[in-house]
Amino acid sequence: MNDFSNIVWRESDVEQSARWHSEKNIPPPKRIQVIDDTITADDAYHLACEGTGLLWRGDFQNARQLLNAIAKRIDKKNAKKPAIAVTSRETFNLYRQAQSQRARTLDKLLIPFETDHRIPLRRAPDVHSACMQVYGENHEPYVISLRELLGLIGAHEWRKKGVDITVLNGKIHPHYGVFAPIRQEYLQLLAETPLPSTITEDFTAFDIGTGTGVIAALLARRKIQHIIATDQDSRSVDCARQNISRLGFQKQVQITQCDLFPKQQQADLIVCNPPWLPARPSSPLEHAIYDLDNRMLSGFLDNVSNYLKPKGEAWLIMSDFAEQLGLRTQDQLVKMIKDAGLNIVEKRDIKPSHPRSSDTSDPLYAARKSEVVSLWRFNLETKN
Ligand SMILES: C[S@@+](CC[C@H](N)C(=O)[O-])C[C@H]1O[C@@H](n2cnc3c(N)ncnc32)[C@H](O)[C@@H]1O
Known part of the structure; x- marks a missing residue:
């Protein structure tokens, strides 16, 4: 795997680290909070908006639901702003800025991986082939955003079909x-x-x-x-x-x-x-x-x-x-x-x-x- 840098966080009072990877070349979040199924969607949304990376330790399927819940909150907030028809360079730039702000917030929900592209979470899917196709061989624990992972899974299915x-x-x-x-x-x-x-x-x-x-x-x-x-x-x-x-x-x-x-x-x-x-x-x-x-x-x-x-x-x-x-x-x-x-x-x-x-x-x-x-x-x- 290429282009990795490290991501560092504290968990149970011990400093931990793993490799960080982003296909979009996003740097790792500076602040990381370890979260699980007990967090509310509102709290997760506010932390993500502030720029905190949320390292997930709960049930994998619940992480997907949390991502949807955060997306709903962003879209609800955006829906309150006056709708703009994108028909000029200025409105197109505003539209792209809003899209990238949305992506930046959603990309804060993070998933840990062990060696060999295994996700150490309950009800996690087997994503070994999807990750191998994109990242190649890997022998170290690493962290990516859940959104990146969902993109990999979607692309893998599409490639098969x-x-x-x-x-x-x-x-x-x-x-x-x-x-x-x-x-x-x-x-x-x-x-x-x-x-x-x-x-x-x-x-x-x-x-x-x-x-x-x-x-x-x-x-x-x-x-x-x-x-x-x-x-x-x-x-x-x-x-x-x-x-x-x-x-x-x-x-x-x-x-x-x-x-x-x-x-x-x-x-x-x-x-x-x-x-x-x-x-x-x-x-x-x-x-x-x-x-x-x-x-x-x-x-x-x-x-x-x-x-x-x-x-x-x-x-x-x-x-x-x-x-x-x-x-x-x-x-x-x-x-x-x-x-x-x-x-x-x-x-x-x-x-x-x-x-x-x-x-x-x-x-x-x-x-x-x-x-x-x-x-x-x-x-x-x-x-x-
Ligand atoms: C719009 S896609 C078209 C792909 C394909 N021809 C099709 O019609 O589905 C443009 C392609 O051009 C490639 N590309 C961009 N700049 C290039 C360059 N300077 N030389 C060669 N390929 C380039 C991109 O990697 C991408 O695959």
């Missing part, structure tokens, strides 16, 4: 921390857009920022024989490799860990689905959702012409959600495309149909209801 991808006629198994293709409308766009007419035996495609490997798999399903999929994140690379072999496309798809493009190669088709929101990720787990200062988007647009064969095409998947939230305008996006010397061939649009797009209680509903996801086709031809 997989997500049905209609246009792939198969399943993708997302790993912990890897962007999961839950919203499938962009995959529909990718499945329906005609491949460039230059398609031949040695037609080559790149999938830049492959995540689970879903786009590479779809290109392979569309009979492209040479695909190079890249990602800079090692979990994504492992996940994509497993999905590609499970689907039987390992002869067609090669997966490489690198920043954006595979070096010294060119392709007939280059596809990229970068993170859609230009904002600072609040933890390493958000690198696939937030793209600070459009780093990946502009890195892709500014350099893609160096990697495209003369008659090749680049396909960019981009939602206008950032535009609906006032984080970017379409004119700015078009300017980035033009400044990169790319010629827009076509923009194909689709309306999202995932459940959150019709959830009127979501503070982002106003932005979500108008959202359009697009596949932009570019080539290197001159504009005249």
Whole structure:
């Protein structure tokens, strides 16, 4: 296990310590109180709000209930504030601040682990495989937040079960921390857009920022024989490799860990689905959702012409959600495309149909209801 520091507390008048781990890179709480089933939800809520870490020694299932009770108290308090429709940079920043404050409070409920990922609490589940998948071998006692553990358990179940991808006629198994293709409308766009007419035996495609490997798999399903999929994140690379072999496309798809493009190669088709929101990720787990200062988007647009064969095409998947939230305008996006010397061939649009797009209680509903996801086709031809 990596990135651990120590967490120290007093219990029965003796100083104790264990390793601390947080996938979100949160430092350990400075004050720790050992608690069990006798604490009231109100007391736990107040301690967590003050920043005290609550190290749980009671029944594991009661800890889950306590977490829900604390969440209810936070949400009740927030419900008293006037509701804001998130439609501008300012309101989006306020929304994110409130979300991260909520997460910080909930992350104060802590669970102890013994060696070998065993939880020494009554009615604790066996989470050995879920923890092994994310943390690897461990030989020391450690402490994590209950929320992190619940995230690991959920991801483990999802990885086992997989997500049905209609246009792939198969399943993708997302790993912990890897962007999961839950919203499938962009995959529909990718499945329906005609491949460039230059398609031949040695037609080559790149999938830049492959995540689970879903786009590479779809290109392979569309009979492209040479695909190079890249990602800079090692979990994504492992996940994509497993999905590609499970689907039987390992002869067609090669997966490489690198920043954006595979070096010294060119392709007939280059596809990229970068993170859609230009904002600072609040933890390493958000690198696939937030793209600070459009780093990946502009890195892709500014350099893609160096990697495209003369008659090749680049396909960019981009939602206008950032535009609906006032984080970017379409004119700015078009300017980035033009400044990169790319010629827009076509923009194909689709309306999202995932459940959150019709959830009127979501503070982002106003932005979500108008959202359009697009596949932009570019080539290197001159504009005249
Ligand atoms: C929005 S996710 C898309 C994942 C996948 N292509 C899909 O459509 O489901 C963006 C992906 O780009 C990867 N990424 C971000 N910056 C990158 C970079 N500079 N080079 C390569 N991959 C990058 C992230 O790790 C993430 O897997």
